[in-house]
Amino acid sequence: MQRKLILSSPLLEITISRLCQELIENHQDFADSVIIGLQPRGIHFAQRIHQELEDITGVKIPFGFLDATFYRDDYRRRELVKANETKISFVIENKRVILVDDVLATGRMVRSALDAMTAFGRPEKVELCVLIDRIYNRDIPIHADYVGKKVNTLDTEKVLVELQEQGHEVDKIWLITN
Amino acid sequence: MQKLSTRHLLGIKDLTPDDIELIMATAREFKEVINRPIKKVPSLRDVTIANVFFENSTRTRLSFELAEKRLSADTLNFSASGSSVKKGETLLDTVNNILAMKVDMIVMRHASPGAPHFLSKHITANIVNAGDGTHEHPTQALLDSFSMREKLGGDLAGKKIAIIGDILHSRVALSNILALKKQGAEVTLCGPSTLIPRYITDLGVKVSHDVKQTLAWCDVANVLRIQLERQQIKYFPSLREYSLYFGINKKMLDDLNKEIVVMHPGPINRGVELSSDAADSHHSIILDQVENGVAVRMAVLYLLAGQN
Numbered sequence: 054m055q056r057k058l059i060l061s062s063p064l065l066e067i068t069i070s071r072l073c074q075e076l077i078e079n080h081q082d083f084a085d086s087v088i089i090g091l092q093p094r095g096i097h098f099a100q101r102i103h104q105e106l107e108d109i110t111g112v113k114i115p116f117g118f119l120d121a122t123f124y125r126d127d128y129r130r131r132e133l134v135k136a137n138e139t140k141i142s143f144v145i146e147n148k149r150v151i152l153v154d155d156v157l158a159t160g161r162m163v164r165s166a167l168d169a170m171t172a173f174g175r176p177e178k179v180e181l182c183v184l185i186d187r188i189y190n191r192d193i194p195i196h197a198d199y200v201g202k203k204v205n206t207l208d209t210e211k212v213l214v215e216l217q218e219q220g221h222e223v224d225k226i227w228l229i230t231n
Numbered sequence: 232m233q234k235l236s237t238r239h240l241l242g243i244k245d246l247t248p249d250d251i252e253l254i255m256a257t258a259r260e261f262k263e264v265i266n267r268p269i270k271k272v273p274s275l276r277d278v279t280i281a282n283v284f285f286e287n288s289t290r291t292r293l294s295f296e297l298a299e300k301r302l303s304a305d306t307l308n309f310s311a312s313g314s315s316v317k318k319g320e321t322l323l324d325t326v327n328n329i330l331a332m333k334v335d336m337i338v339m340r341h342a343s344p345g346a347p348h349f350l351s352k353h354i355t356a357n358i359v360n361a362g363d364g365t366h367e368h369p370t371q372a373l374l375d376s377f378s379m380r381e382k383l384g385g386d387l388a389g390k391k392i393a394i395i396g397d398i399l400h401s402r403v404a405l406s407n408i409l410a411l412k413k414q415g416a417e418v419t420l421c422g423p424s425t426l427i428p429r430y431i432t433d434l435g436v437k438v439s440h441d442v443k444q445t446l447a448w449c450d451v452a453n454v455l456r457i458q459l460e461r462q463q464i465k466y467f468p469s470l471r472e473y474s475l476y477f478g479i480n481k482k483m484l485d486d487l488n489k490e491i492v493v494m495h496p497g498p499i500n501r502g503v504e505l506s507s508d509a510a511d512s513h514h515s516i517i518l519d520q521v522e523n524g525v526a527v528r529m530a531v532l533y534l535l536a537g538q539n
Contacts, residue, residue, distance in 0.1 A: 120260065122260070123272035123273070123274045124273060124274075125274075128274050128537055129277070129536065129537055132234065133233055133234050133537040134233070135233045136257055138259075138260065138263070139264075140263075168273070169272075171269070172264075172267045172268065172269040172272075173267065173268070174268070
């Protein structure tokens with residue numbers, strides 16, 4: 054097994070700042086915008102984006118997290134995946150939703166999340182923000198509007214995100230080749 | 232990764248402590264789902280479930296049906312009254328005929344203990360036991376444990392749980408004892424000695440015949456119904472006498488001067504095992520149990536169907 058470092062501090066902080074600036078460019082005062090992190094691994098990255106946006110803009114932005122396990126398209130086809138907590142304490146009807154995940158690969162998880170979101174209302178617009186975009190791994194036509202870093206990976210490779218919030222000492226994002 | 236150790240839910244006896252934890256964790260997420268504006272998820276859209284009830288039921292049947300619908304499963308309902316069972320069809324023939332219509336899961340209630348176990352040896356569909364005679368009622372025990380955890384906050388290890396009433400005829404009691412012991416709780420059974428089975432202490436429970444003492448000891452009192460329909464002989468002189476010795480009223484609960492949780496699997500015989508003021512008091516979580524029942528049954532069906 055080979056590991057290649059693809060992103061770490063201080064470039065990670067710079068990347069997050071740049072994503073926040075791009076979001077501010079499009080959402081300005083975030084009056085009708087909400088941020089939703091995708092369970093299980095997207096929530097920490099989402100929290101960082103949310104925190105930095107609030108620090109920069111000084112406004113409160115509604116934040117929640119969404120678990121799309123019950124909407125997956127591989128139920129009964131693959132091993133069961135553990136369900137995680139969903140916490141969305143606001144209505145997303147007519148809101149501009151910024152969906153945040155750590156890695157975008159096949160796009161299937163995002164499709165499930167789009168389905169899961171309909172249970173909370175009809176948003177005006179949904180945008181996708183990801184830290185890592187594995188550009189050639191897509192199974193379905195889904196694209197991200199805000200991308201931290203694009204990486205060119207094989208299906209057999211894996212991207213491993215290690216963040217301090219998950220108990221790691223330093224933030225490191227690896228590309229793993231078997 | 233996360234899956235149950237069994238293909239069927241025949242009884243709590245077959246579940247491991249990890250299975251129980253998995254069901255509890257999954258049920259927590261389903262409880263959030265059923266409190267959304269849109270209470271439905273598409274998981275079981277290609278699964279057909281037959282609810283086969285050879286014995287009467289209100290709560291369990293409605294709860295299972297609702298759980299199936301919230302999971303987007305197709306459902307069919309069968310009740311023995313008004314069916315060919317009356318013409319002498321055997322259990323296995325009845326179920327095989329239902330399965331021939333391409334049914335994936337069977338939820339069954341039957342008056343004979345072991346009926347779902349017998350079935351599991353002959354058919355491939357997943358079976359969920361919704362009560363077999365006086366033997367087990369696993370989903371009721373799971374929803375009781377879920378409700379206790381929710382109310383007490385955290386798991387049940389070291390918690391003091393009393394089960395009060397007709398233990399002898401109660402499938403809820405046996406399933407609850409097994410589930411609570413697997414979660415590390417302390418269990419005391421309380422009732423007249425005629426309604427407490429011999430050798431029940433082999434399951435690691437204590438027995439008491441003093442309801443006041445038991446209430447003073449416990450964190451949770453799970454009160455069971457006197458099952459007159461299963462009692463062919465007299466186990467106690469009269470309902471009035473039972474109620475005087477073992478009935479629970481609000482004053483008894485208030486006099487304890489402590490937090491106590493009162494549960495009942497329903498249907499309640501108001502004024503017999505539980506007075507109306509106690510059943511409707513702030514101690515009671517009887518209606519929470521009913522709500523949690525749907526979430527727990529969704530979790531069980533979701534986890535069993537997901538193994539295929």
